Amino acid sequence: MAKSETLVNSKKIKLHEGLGLACAVHCLSMPIILAVTPGTLAQLISHPLAESILLIVSGFFLAYTFAKDFRSHRHLVPMLVATLGFSLMILHHVIEHDHEQIWLSLAGASVLLLAFFLNWRSRKHCAACQCTITDPQSAV
Numbered sequence: 001m002a003k004s005e006t007l008v009n010s011k012k013i014k015l016h017e018g019l020g021l022a023c024a025v026h027c028l029s030m031p032i033i034l035a036v037t038p039g040t041l042a043q044l045i046s047h048p049l050a051e052s053i054l055l056i057v058s059g060f061f062l063a064y065t066f067a068k069d070f071r072s073h074r075h076l077v078p079m080l081v082a083t084l085g086f087s088l089m090i091l092h093h094v095i096e097h098d099h100e101q102i103w104l105s106l107a108g109a110s111v112l113l114l115a116f117f118l119n120w121r122s123r124k125h126c127a128a129c130q131c132t133i134t135d136p137q138s139a140v
Helices: 003-045 048-073 076-095 103-129
Strands: none
Touching: 003 048, 048 076, 048 103, 076 103
């Protein structure tokens, strides 16, 4: 057996041992994490500051995703639908102080889901017909 093969085999053994240890830690810790998480997350998410931070971060991701895809497929409807859905979620955060009434948030999330579906369909269409527009002036 060559020296390089022995080195490769020893690296594989170390990798397998490391993965086995990671698996053992994961399997031992998951029941504890799953038992503690619902209560902790419920308290965290119901805090107004945490809601604001989540809305801001998700707004950046939303704007990035839809702006990037809009540059390729030039369909405005998914972006407008996403804006409507996100506006409903912000409206819920601003108006609703009672967390029992979450209908605005649910409506906003449903509209956002529709926007992501429309965006996916537009991207799929452009991939099929290869209609990607890279120069903004060529769309006019």
